Amino acid sequence: MWVFSNRKTTTGKWLAYLGLWIFAAGLAFSEILGIDGTPNLLEVASIPMIVMGLLLIITSNFFNKKRSKYIS
Secondary structure, eight states: OGGGOTTBOHHHHHHHHHHHHHHHHHHHHSTTTTOTTOOHHHHHHHHHHHHHHHHHHHHHTTOBOOOOSOOO
16 A cells, blocks of 8 residues: 555654554544444544544655665
């Protein structure tokens, strides 16, 4: 996947993985999927979780490895 490529630093990879999991949890608990029996607290927290996950994924793009001058 393009998010987890070798051009990322370790911090960038951690931010991307964490953002992906938080985004997925927020999406799973949202009203979009319509899962019955979801506690009200999780439904309320789903939108901030989706936004926070997206922000972490976008932030991870700023943690790139430096390119070397001489590419073989």
